Amino acid sequence: MNLRKPLDGAPTWVPATGHALRHAGVHFDAVRIGGFLGEDVAYRLMAFTDFRAGPIVREATGERNLYFLLPPRTAAEYAWPAPVRALSGNGRSEAYVGIPALHGTTWPLDWRSRPTPEDPFVEPKLLHQLVKSAVR
Secondary structure (H helix, E strand, O other), X not given: OOOOOOOOOOOOOOOOXXXXXXXXXXXXXXXXXXXXXXXXXXXXXXXXXXXXXXXXXXXXOOOOOEEEEEOOOOHHHOOOOOOOEEEOOOOOOOOEXXXXXXXXXXXXXXXXXXXXXXXXXXXXXXXXXXHHHHHO
């Protein structure tokens, strides 16, 4: 979890309590990476940005996916290697991402890195470079 200054107010797409599904491509795009690879990419991103990575949502069940939240309409600009999947509102299919509240009980979702005013999104180009190096 990043140690940046907490948000004064949560972004509109973050629920006040629990968790909620949000449509990818509206407030953000997402890049989904499962299991160990997702944790490895998150670790690299956190280390490279001095814990200023931007929002990363982690699932505690199933495939234990991590969702790296990018600015809207940016995920499709990159060719993501398998098994990484870009989720955006590109018209080909609809995708929803579970978003936890900033505080309280949010199981089975939590924040690996929270959004901050300075880092409201993960930097797409940097994430793409780190993903490519992690899958080699």
